[in-house]
Every structure is written in structure tokens, then in C-alpha cells.
Amino acid sequence: MNLITIKEAAAASGVSAKRIRHYESIGLIPAPARGENQYRHYSASEVQALGFVRRARDLGFSIDDIRQLLALWRDRGRPSAEVKAIALRHVAELDEKAAALAAMSRMLKHLASTCHGDDRPDCPILDALGPAHADMI
Amino acid sequence: MNLITIKEAAAASGVSAKRIRHYESIGLIPAPARGENQYRHYSASEVQALGFVRRARDLGFSIDDIRQLLALWRDRGRPSAEVKAIALRHVAELDEKAAALAAMSRMLKHLASTCHGDDRPDCPILDALGPAHADMI
């Protein structure tokens, strides 16, 4: 099997060398083989696992989520229900966070729309943050 | 002026005593007066500033943003344009983050909808994360 250096593995997987070492240090991915010079050497399947991690991170999964997903991915007989449960729980978290951000944005847009935005000091945004209009938030 | 303890200031402002000390340590709010016993004592205006900070945090502003907003809030002659610019920049950030989360959620919902979610091992979610279907993400 063709073994490659960490930089090549980084290029092939889309995970930076720094992150690869980090993932190894926290036990997300197993330590790879080392050469005589102590350099890490990665096999194709290890690069595949790194790609898996990257794509899961791109979907916003936490490292702990990915730990479980990786284990299920490697388990040929896993029940798909377990994977689906993790995914749907994550979807709920994503939707919750997105809703919270949208609510903040809505409020700020409203406040900004009532603010002149010129040289005058009157500012409904600051008024809303101040104690007199606390009820607006 | 009625001076109150940090715990009372926390209750009145909605900012925990821990956070109040933290905000002081990073210079977000000025150090308050101290009693003979070195206990912090807060005035009404200091409690108002803490409430300001809390509401700005509730709207997702960073500490550095709040630093600027507080300075503008205290400046009676500030131009509202400066405040509006900070707010609109923050709105853009919020919208960007919300859109990213929504995109992740959409993709995961789609993948989950095609997953049986039973005892069978076949799982389009894992397949999509794996190297063969990298193009799905």
C-alpha cells in the first residue's frame, strides 16, 4: 500500500496537517504508522477517514458526533436508525441556532430601520439597549 | 447614591457576578468603587451599563462590538450613523451564519429523508460522508 506524508494526506483529504495532528491527539483518528524518521505515513483508507471527518465538519457536526458517526461508518452491520438519529438531532440543533440568529437579525434590522444613520445623535438602537426601553428586547 | 453589592447588581442587571468581574477584568466596564473590606459597590448608572451589555449580548454582539457601542452610548453627541453601521455589519454576519446553518440543515434533512432509519445497515447519510459520494456535499 502506498504510504504518503502528512502534507499529501492533507491535500488529498482537505484537512490541514495541523488539524490531522490535532484529530490524532484527541483520539478522533488513530495514530498512523511512522517511518524510521518518525514521520507519519498515511494509507488510502486513512485518507478516506480524514475526508469523512472533513465532510461531517462541513455539515456542522461536532467532534463528538463525528466520533460516533465514524464508528458507525466503520461498522458494516450498523443499524441506519442510529445514524439517522444523530443526524436528526443535529438538524434540530442547527434549526434552533438558525432561528435564534434570525430573531436577532430581525430585531436589529427593525431597530436599524428606525435609525436615521446620520450626524444626529438620536439613535433608537442605543435607546433600545439602554435601560429605558429594555422591553423592546 | 445607593451602592449595592455585586450580587445585587447581578440580580438587577441580569448579568452574573462572575461575568461582571470578567467584564471588569477585560476593561469592558470600569472598576467600581470598593468598600473598606474591598467589596465592590455598584451605583445605579453602573447597573444600567451592565444591563446595556446584557441586552447587546442577547442580540449577539461581540464584546468588541459592545465596547464601541458602550462608548457611543455614553457619548451624548455621537452620530447615529456610527451605531447604525455597527448594527448593520452585525446583521450581515448574523444573516450569513444563519444561511450557513440553514444550508447544512437542508442537506442533512435531505439525506435523512432518504435513510430508512431501521435495523438495516444501508445508510445514505454515511454514504454521502464517505469518499464515494463526496460530490453530494
Add this chain to the structure above:
DNA sequence: TTTGACGTTCCTGTCATGGTAAGGTTTAAA
């Protein structure tokens, strides 16, 4: 041979806190 591009480990910083420890103070009850 020397340069520069790799590799290694280890330490610190990020952001906005929370938790906890070890100690001093004040207040109230036993």
C-alpha cells in the same frame, strides 16, 4: 554544502465564560 521545504513536539492564544479552590467578612442563629 548549503539552502529551504518538509517533518516533529510543545506551548500559548483564541472567545466568553463556568467551575472550583482557598481564603477573608459579615450576618444570623444556637
Add this chain to the structure above:
DNA sequence: TTTAAACCTTACCATGACAGGAACGTCAAA
């Protein structure tokens, strides 16, 4: 009077998921 509790203080460690950089070893090409 003693003691217990509820406060207060500072200071340090932990979080998540890394990035940056120091200090040092190794390797390939000019």
C-alpha cells in the same frame, strides 16, 4: 460565645476546535 451560612475576594483550570509560532530534526535538490 461560638459557629454556621452566605456572602465576598483572587487565582487558576477547563471548555471547542483549532491557529500560530518556537525550537529543533530530516531530506532532496542545486
